[in-house]
Amino acid sequence: MQKIISASNFADIMGVSKATLQKWETNGAFVPSIDPAGRKFFYVEKLLGVPEISDMVQSSWEEEMQVNPLRSYTSIELFAGAGGLALGLEKAGFSHILLNEIDHDACVTLQYNRPEWRVVEQDVRTISFKQFNGKVDFLSGGFPCQAFSYAGKQGGFNDTRGTLFFELARxxxxxxxxxxxxxxxxGLAAHDGGRTLETIRNTIAELGYTLIEPRVLKAIFYQVPQKRERLILVAIRNDIADKVQFKWPDPYHRIMTLRDAFFKGELYDTDVPPSEGQTYPLKKQKVMELVPMGGYWRDLPLDVQKEYMGGSFELEGGKTGMARRLSLDEPSLTLTCAPAQKQTERCHPTETRPLTVREYARIQTFPDEWKFAGTLSSQYKQIGNAVPVNLAYAVGRSLIRLFNDIESL
Known part of the structure; x- marks a missing residue:
């Protein structure tokens, strides 16, 4: 593991704001060192009492990279999108026999990059899966978060009708x-006061499966240069569940930044290739030119702040996504479906422009040869909605290890 860690990356590891980290420093909980350029950093050896840091130091990452399937495990994926999850699971060792997605461009993307995959472009509600009964090892899907009806007191399978979780359950x-x-x-964990997740738990039990306690995985721990978090639910069929144990993936030894994403190094063999991207209107460009790397609207001159923010200027809250320029020395903020929305600005660290398609894809750890179909805005949307490939790969290795244990029974 690296010997030092920047203050901003330490804040990301801990899941706190820089303001909270500043409070900790003031209280003497963590004392940073200062480099010649005036930037704060911490020596890793002084942070070994922090569980998140000791997990990174003692990680079994290299060992987990050696996990290979004992045989070809078959898989079906619903809501496949542009293939972030499918690609990561394939890298881990799963063989996809069917992928379902309703978005046309995403289906073209999947089919173009993997002509051998069977991609079914239709509404999941119209597909019967009965022909696969007992013939498929694994099923996955990133279902949208929707409120349930709670007709019953407990909330179960029937209460999820009309939602896409119901289709995954079906x-x-x-x-x-x-x-x-x-x-x-x-946010699913807290959705509707926790009732949504409770209903999902009940449904999984009703289906005859044992749910592993769900976890929110931070992508930054799994070689992804992005502060994205996903809730992962893993459930094992009851006849197998008590004979095996699922182990979540260990974190990588360091945090990847935009420097890792855009330049040749540990993540990629080359610098990011040129590609098309959105542009700013001239007026906005002039404003964004004034924002320093890693800065946002509060770093603008006061008169520019007031004009740019309009009515939002007086409102409470940080609005830290507005007029935001990313930093090369930090992971990206979570990518959205468009790189230049006012509330969730994602300006290039050193050039005054929105991120390009390939930069977007690298932040999601797609390989450079993975091409996206459709209009420019469709490509951004497909990438922004994806599960980061390396996060999927890490979870995939944990699942392959689980399947190897099942195979050995």
Whole structure:
């Protein structure tokens, strides 16, 4: 593991704001050192009492990279999008026999990059999975987060009708895979006062599966240069569940930054290739030119702040996504479906422009040869909605290890 860690990356590891880290420093909880350029950093050896840091130092990452499937494990994926999850799981060793997605451009993307995959472009509600009963090892899907009806007191399978989680549950019921996985936004855990997740738990139990306690995984821990968090649900069929144990992936030894994403190094063999991207209107460009690397609207001159922010200037809250320029020395903020929305600005660290398609793709750890179909805005949307490939790969290795244990029974 690296010997030092920047203050901003330490804040990301801890999941706190820079303001909170500043409070900790003031209280003497963590004392930073200062480099010649005036930047704060910490010596890793002084942080070994912090569980997140000791986990990175003692990680079994290299060992986990050696995990290979004992045989070809078959997989079906619903809501496949542009293939971030599918690609990561394939790298880990799964063989996809069917991928379902309703978005046309995303289907073209999948088919173009993997002509051998069977991609079904249709509404999941119209697909029967009964032909796969007992023939598929694994099922996965990133279902959208939707409110349930709670007709029953407990909330279960029937209460999820009309939602896309119901379709994932129906596929589980029809296929009976050994294991299935759902992934979602971090907010699902607290959605509707926790009732949404409670209903999902009840449904999984009703289906005859044992849910591993869900976890929010931070992509920055798994070789992804982006502060994205995903809630992962893994469930094992009851006849197998008590005989095996699922182990979550260990973190990588360091945090990847935009420097890793855009330049030749540990993540990529070359600098980021040129590609098309959005541009700023002249007026906005003039404003963004005034924002320093890693800065946002509060770093603008006061008169420019007031004009740019308009009515939002007087409102409470940080609005830290507005007029935001990313930093080469930090992971990117979570990518959205468009790189130049006012609320969630993602300006290039050193050039005054939105990120290009290939820069977007690298932040999501797609390989450079993975091409996206459709209009420019469709490509951004496909990439922004994806599960980061390296996060999927890390979870995939944990799942392959689980399947190897099941195979050995």
């Amino acid at each position: 596929a589980v019921k029809e296929i009976q895979p050994k294991v299935f996985m759902g992934e979602n936004v971090k």
